[in-house]
Amino acid sequence: MSAVAVISQSALTHNLSVVKRKSSAKIVAMVKANAYGHHLNLVMPLIEGADILAVSELAEVQKLRRITDRPILLLSGVHSSQELQQAIDLDCQIVLHHRLQISLIAKYDKAIRVWVKIDTGMHRLGLSQDEYQQCLLDFESNPLISIESVMSHFACADALVNPMNQKQLKTFERLTNNTNNRSMANSAAILSNPDTHFDFVRPGIMLYGASPFSDNDFDLQPVMQLSAPVISVKTIQTGESVGYGATWTADKATTIAIIGIGYGDGYPRHAKNGTPVLINNTLCPLVGRVSMDMIMINVNDVKVVIGDTAILWGDEKLRVETVATHSDTISYELLTGVSNRVAFVRGA
Ligand SMILES: *Cc1c(COP(=O)(O)O)cnc(C)c1O
Numbered sequence: 001m002s003a004v005a006v007i008s009q010s011a012l013t014h015n016l017s018v019v020k021r022k023s024s025a026k027i028v029a030m031v032k033a034n035a036y037g038h039h040l041n042l043v044m045p046l047i048e049g050a051d052i053l054a055v056s057e058l059a060e061v062q063k064l065r066r067i068t069d070r071p072i073l074l075l076s077g078v079h080s081s082q083e084l085q086q087a088i089d090l091d092c093q094i095v096l097h098h099r100l101q102i103s104l105i106a107k108y109d110k111a112i113r114v115w116v117k118i119d120t121g122m123h124r125l126g127l128s129q130d131e132y133q134q135c136l137l138d139f140e141s142n143p144l145i146s147i148e149s150v151m152s153h154f155a156c157a158d159a160l161v162n163p164m165n166q167k168q169l170k171t172f173e174r175l176t177n178n179t180n181n182r183s184m185a186n187s188a189a190i191l192s193n194p195d196t197h198f199d200f201v202r203p204g205i206m207l208y209g210a211s212p213f214s215d216n217d218f219d220l221q222p223v224m225q226l227s228a229p230v231i232s233v234k235t236i237q238t239g240e241s242v243g244y245g246a247t248w249t250a251d252k253a254t255t256i257a258i259i260g261i262g263y264g265d266g267y268p269r270h271a272k273n274g275t276p277v278l279i280n281n282t283l284c285p286l287v288g289r290v291s292m293d294m295i296m297i298n299v300n301d302v303k304v305v306i307g308d309t310a311i312l313w314g315d316e317k318l319r320v321e322t323v324a325t326h327s328d329t330i331s332y333e334l335l336t337g338v339s340n341r342v343a344f345v346r347g348a
Helices: 009-022 032-037 044-049 058-067 081-089 099-106 129-140 163-176 187-192 320-326 331-336
Strands: 004-008 026-030 052-055 072-074 092-096 112-117 145-151 224-236 254-259 276-279 282-285 295-298 309-313 343-347
Touching: 004 009, 009 026, 009 044, 009 187, 026 044, 032 058, 032 331, 052 058, 058 072, 058 081, 081 092, 081 099, 092 099, 099 129, 129 163, 254 309, 276 295, 276 320, 282 295, 309 320, 320 331
Parallel strands: 004 343, 026 052, 052 072, 072 092, 092 112, 112 145
Antiparallel strands: 004 224, 224 254, 224 309, 254 295, 276 282, 276 309
16 A cells, blocks of 8 residues: 555646637646656656647756657756757757857757747846847857747746736847747746737646646646555544644544655645545544654544545645645645655546
8 A cells, every 4th residue: 555646637638728728829838847746657648739848957858758759948958068969869949048058059060949048037047138139149140040939937927916027027028029939928927917928838837737826716627636545543532642743632532544645755744733635525634743654634524444545635625735835835846746655647
């Protein structure tokens, strides 16, 4: 008996169709971090249904190339001539976000397709406005380099009223108004502002059925359902505590189910007392600290026996966003953090 993550194929297809309903732009599906923790080989509907696939590192390009011939974009770009050669051998498009990368490709003597990333205010990756202008001049005289798209990334797209969004958008528009292919929108921008869609949208979290906002009225379906077996059931008395640190004490006789999943599987150790777990169609509160291999839940409200299955997230009744909120984190971290002790299986 172990924890299982079922990856729903129909939910992937559905969520991709939500992107298409929202925007007519081409779709760059974000499959970095092993498809946000869903495992590349289990997200074929995205791999086949998107226009381009994007990953962060060269090692991810290698893995992805083993399973598909589709176009791939390398978000971090390359950092040496060896990496450049590898990227070209793998037939992937590369992001240029730093001056040194421009000098690197300028020396290359064959055709190469790049995405140029501009920093419009997030101050993580991206060329400054001056560097971008210079880059355009340099490339004008180099017929080997073709710019597939110009891109930028929002710092605060999940905060709808943050003035930084408009500021970044205006900067991007001003710098790129003569440019045909542009890309700016992540999931939050796709869902909230059509003015950001341009020619390529870059959905990530929404493809996996989680909302980047605190609400989820977007008709997204959870893709990963994480479940684990009940491995013990017991009743404790008033005043008795549960788990490491004795952080939860029963105020009346309480039946506790012990579930075979813990932080060693990627269930968040910071999940607080009261974090919901779905069992036999009933939401039950987590009690006591999360252990490496187990969690305990209060099942006073539902009949539970050893061998029953508890759902940790990935159900209409219990979304990963809810568990994230109870753990002071975001759905992205929970999804990418499911460990390889968990059995991953393809679902319907
Ligand atoms: C990960 C990533 C995205 C997707 O972000 P979501 O919030 O998951 O939609 C888009 N663009 C870039 C550059 C990214 O790194």
